[in-house]
Amino acid sequence: MNAYLLIIIPLIGAVLAALWPRRKSRPLFLPAVGLAHTILCFLLLAKPEAVEPAAWLAFDPLARAILPGVSLLFLVCACYTVGYLRLKEQDNRVFVPALLLVLGLLSAAHQARHLGILWIATEAVTLACVPLIHFNGTPKSFEATWKYLLVGGTGIALSLLGSICLGYASLHGGGSGDITFTALLAHGPNLSRAWVLTAWVLLLVGYGTKMGLAPMHTWKPDAYGESPGIVGALLAGGVTSVAFMALLRIKSVVDAAGEGAVASRTLLAIGLFSTLVAALFLLRTRNFKRMLAYSSIEHMGILCIATSLGGPGVWAALFHVWSNGLTKGALFLSAANLQRVADSSSIDDVRGMSKVLPRTSILFVVGMFAITACPPFGPFFSELLIIRTGLDAGQGWAIGLFLVCLLLAFFGISRIVFAVVDGRPRLKKTNPAHLKESAGLILPPLFLLAASLWLGLFTPDILKGAWSAAVLQLFPMP
């Protein structure tokens, strides 16, 4: 029942917000609904409910391992949005309900235990994000939205085809064609191998597009670069985790069908390729929001590499989902502060921000160290764990290449961050009213950074337990 509440509360909130007559007070729906959602999520994290195996939607161990993190990220972004929208003249009658819709659909997609429901929820999230991406209303933002729709739409269409192939694998293997994950897993070794592999390729390309793996990543820099910072944070921390979770669930079916080795190899290859492509583009880009997009592509690659390493790798990947989501959120929110004041996100226009926005600049620099895996933040520990697991699994070469990519990414990111922060300010326009770093704009990214630090230093036992339970769900011990 509570699992459904996680979906229904935001959806009701979205309807109420759409009907709410006042523009000024409408954004308050966001933190209110976000708080209710987070409380419910963490209650469920602390006291997991029994899951009915045949249920289509349930707060199962896998949802429990990821969804609370997404919920927390949404709550913090929601608090930030209140301050953000106060400074905007634009109408928010679409923006606020769309954000709440995204939260509800994200909850549905994380909890989906039926391939069809998973697809419907993922596609719906994709569509609900559209008005968020072109909120700024510039021609560039429409260009970004068009690319997002076309690339994302094609990807999601391929994942539907893949879901159908997986159903056919069951039908061909003498099953009923039932595409709940429970039924597919139970049918395991009887699934038709040829169709399972076809399905895996299509689903990897499809959900990989949503996740932003190279070479299907092309929409990502455009969409992240042109949308408001909060939207980038939610796309990078919430929507990608849905696609990642979909791949995790699907991979467990492929494992059960006896083709796990092939799936792991493809994941490792695509993960390394994404990390490499992202690292190379990070050395080239001159825009700090596009930089965050490439960094997100890099981290999605890291998740794939970790997943390819089996059970302990998946545990590390779940850890990394949390640490990456929270840290990336802090970076997106501080980047949004910088962009608002500088009215640009290119390092050709934005310089010397440490003089203009001292606090935001500190957050941005610290966030940079956190995301490039400097101790003692969350990403350092999760990536260290992935490296150790990889070496234990005998993937020395892959880990070597991975470390080179991390180093290149560090060069790329630090180059841009210091170009933005250092030097003499050169602003297009000086608008003193916008220069105030109010608590509403500083505390949310600060909180996210603190959460990332806390996650790294004192990873709570309850989360460790949740991740172990999720791994056990994916790789049932014989």
Add this chain to the structure above:
Amino acid sequence: MNDTLNLLIGLAMGLNLLALGTSRLPVLIRAVAMQGVLLGLLPLVLEAHGLDWRLVLITLATVAGKGVLIPFMLIRAMRTANIARELEPFIGYIPSLLLGATGTIAAVALTRYLPLLPEHAGNLHVPGAMALILTGFILLIGRTKAISQVCGYLILENGIYLAGLLLISSTPILVEFGILLDVTVGIFVIGIIVDRIQRAFDSLDTRKLTALHE
């Protein structure tokens, strides 16, 4: 049953070639609409022995969505944008026709080698789906006007819908409706964006969308 099935799918495959060969957008949109109607009728043919209300409902919804609602939105977008032709495609009409025809023949020939259940092996069901998906991709890649690309996307979706009918006996009605709803809303959203692009760029030529790059 196989005869009617082959007839409907064969006609849909013929419409592929019409879609690939025409430069006139109204023709393209009507071809996609006709294809939607033909494919929408398929559930009735496939499950002819067990005709029940849920089957009729799916058929009605699909025909209404793919054959009426979506084409109507596209025609309206076309009128507001005031364009009727695709003038400079990336892949010309003759090359795309040849590509599409070759692909269709290859799909029919290759199906024999696929591991299919006996009831799906002897007809046009699987090759039809493959040909539609291929045609969709050719249009998506080869055309420059936003509306033609949306039509390509729709043909791709039609192909996937046809593939999905392989599972018709085991897919719950709720899931079918969810997928149909998502596709319809998706096209609606695309329509809005097309309209905004038209206003922002004063054109629906997607080659003009090049401001964002590294």
